[in-house]
Amino acid sequence: MRATIPEAGRPHDELLETMAGFREGDADYAGGRTWSMVYYAGDEHHALMEQAHNLFLAGNALNPIAFKSLKRMETEVVQMTASMLNAPPDAVGTMTQGGTESLLLAVKTYRDLARARRPWIRRPNMVVPETIHVAFDKAAHYFGVDIRRARVDARGQADVRAMKRLINQSTIFLGASAPQYPSGSVDPIAEIGALAARRGLPFHVDACFGGFILPWLEQLGVAMPVWDFRVPGVTSMSADLHKFGYAAKGASTIVYRDMGYLRHQFFVATDWCGGIYISPTMAGTRPGGAIAAAWAALQGMGRDGYLALAEQAWQGAERLRAGIGAIEGLRVMGMPHSTVVTWTADGPGVDIFAVADLLQERGWGVDRQQRPASVHCTVNASNLPVLDTYLDDLREAVAHVKAHPELSREGDAAVYGLMARVPLRGLVKREVLKVMETMYGPEGGEVDLSADAEGDKLAALVRKYGDPVFSAIDRVVALRDRARDKLGL
Numbered sequence: 287m288r289a290t291i292p293e294a295g296r297p298h299d300e301l302l303e304t305m306a307g308f309r310e311g312d313a314d315y316a317g318g319r320t321w322s323m324v325y326y327a328g329d330e331h332h333a334l335m336e337q338a339h340n341l342f343l344a345g346n347a348l349n350p351i352a353f354k355s356l357k358r359m360e361t362e363v364v365q366m367t368a369s370m371l372n373a374p375p376d377a378v379g380t381m382t383q384g385g386t387e388s389l390l391l392a393v394k395t396y397r398d399l400a401r402a403r404r405p406w407i408r409r410p411n412m413v414v415p416e417t418i419h420v421a422f423d424k425a426a427h428y429f430g431v432d433i434r435r436a437r438v439d440a441r442g443q444a445d446v447r448a449m450k451r452l453i454n455q456s457t458i459f460l461g462a463s464a465p466q467y468p469s470g471s472v473d474p475i476a477e478i479g480a481l482a483a484r485r486g487l488p489f490h491v492d493a494c495f496g497g498f499i500l501p502w503l504e505q506l507g508v509a510m511p512v513w514d515f516r517v518p519g520v521t522s523m524s525a526d527l528h529k530f531g532y533a534a535k536g537a538s539t540i541v542y543r544d545m546g547y548l549r550h551q552f553f554v555a556t557d558w559c560g561g562i563y564i565s566p567t568m569a570g571t572r573p574g575g576a577i578a579a580a581w582a583a584l585q586g587m588g589r590d591g592y593l594a595l596a597e598q599a600w601q602g603a604e605r606l607r608a609g610i611g612a613i614e615g616l617r618v619m620g621m622p623h624s625t626v627v628t629w630t631a632d633g634p635g636v637d638i639f640a641v642a643d644l645l646q647e648r649g650w651g652v653d654r655q656q657r658p659a660s661v662h663c664t665v666n667a668s669n670l671p672v673l674d675t676y677l678d679d680l681r682e683a684v685a686h687v688k689a690h691p692e693l694s695r696e697g698d699a700a701v702y703g704l705m706a707r708v709p710l711r712g713l714v715k716r717e718v719l720k721v722m723e724t725m726y727g728p729e730g731g732e733v734d735l736s737a738d739a740e741g742d743k744l745a746a747l748v749r750k751y752g753d754p755v756f757s758a759i760d761r762v763v764a765l766r767d768r769a770r771d772k773l774g775l
């Protein structure tokens with residue numbers, strides 16, 4: 287039945303109890319069984335976030351004159367971030383409501399900078415490694431900038447020569463990651479920075495994910511490429527407070543080397559009947575709570591608090607890497623630059639999506655990836671108490687899948703397997719859009735991804751053709767990959 291607003295307001299205790307009930311079945315982040323989405327630094331820190339957020343719950347950073355408190359905290363958060371990222375004294379920036387917004391703004395800023403300085407460009411493009419966050423695709427889609435993706439090497443790092451080959455007269459900036467999400471490697475920022483400087487192009491480093499952990503890992507002696515404003519060619523960076531900054535959700539930063547760049551991010555409308563309107567970011571109204579909680583997170587945690595959490599997360603990541611490396615049939619992908627641990631099959635014989643299904647059945651959060659089929663874990667201090675149980679469950683799941691290859695064609699594994707492999711990406715997109723329409727329909731329906739689901743074209747394909755479809759697709763993809771390698775694409 288359609289939800290409607292009740293005629294009379296309900297008693298507060300009663301509705302809070304109802305809402306607490308809604309949380310049943312949500313990801314168990316405090317218990318450490320999820321590997322993404324929530325960065326949990328313990329109950330005491332969580333309580334500080336709640337209090338700071340509540341203090342500014344009603345505040346609106348849309349108007350920095352009416353809410354000087356929020357403007358002050360925003361400036362201080364940006365400057366604390368800039369100094370952590372080794373930005374020069376002239377560095378400036380804004381807070382945003384998340385990594386995606388920071389990246390959308392970077393693309394918009396460089397598009398508008400190019401419009402001002404190189405107005406003859408008709409079809410601007412950006413050159414980025416293929417592992418860069420999908421928010422750049424979203425930005426490309428929103429802002430009419432083509433995205434040119436360069437291959438990465440076997441360690442998951444950008445191939446700088448491939449990036450160089452993709453630059454043309456219409457390239458407006460380069461992008462790279464520190465680290466990239468899929469396997470946690472840091473791109474060779476110094477080399478890309480040098481390339482950008484030689485070509486006179488701006489260069490954005492997406493440190494949304496790693497910005498608030500790499501500084502402490504470096505301090506602990508973890509080897510990684512130089513990745514921040516120490517590289518002269520880097521003109522902007524994004525770093526999320528609501529990830530390893532352990533702030534409340536809705537908090538990221540974008541920092542530019544100087545105002546010459548940030549200026550192009552701003553929006554000013556002079557002729558609206560509502561008055562002259564200025565807006566520094568994508569949103570109009572900007573929630574005060576997220577800004578306040580971010581300020582409180584940085585001040586409450588301090589450098590030593592971040593360092594301690596980073597050390598624990600790193601030790602956890604190392605234990606997980608070693609444990610997974612010892613499981614026959616699996617291997618860890620990427621470089622150990624961060625606390626991301628991504629595992630995949632080491633040769634044929636282990637269907638990763640079937641292993642993922644078994645882990646999910648045992649109550650683990652599972653982040654499935656494609657190209658190649660893999661599982662992504664972001665290790666945090668909160669995962670430490672359950673790491674050994676995870677490794678035991680994983681070992682058993684791999685052994686079970688090896689003994690039961692038919693599991694590839696059942697449950698979610700069948701559909702994920704097909705979606706990852708099917709060369710007809712238009713069909714996949716249509717099916718995924720249908721899933722979204724179901725979820726966002728009037729009743730907010732739940733979806734069933736399994737191979738037995740009714741009315742799903744991909745599931746129907748799995749049911750009808752099973753093995754032949756999988757192996758035909760695998761053959762085509764192997765041929766395509768061999769051809770790509772030969773041509774160096």
Ligand SMILES: Cc1ncc(COP(=O)(O)O)c(C=O)c1O
Pocket residue numbers: 384385386387389419421463465466467492493494495496526
């Ligand atoms: C490297 C990277 N950039 C950007 C984002 C997007 O961040 P958000 O989900 O806050 O929009 C993520 C999210 O995981 C990320 O890993």
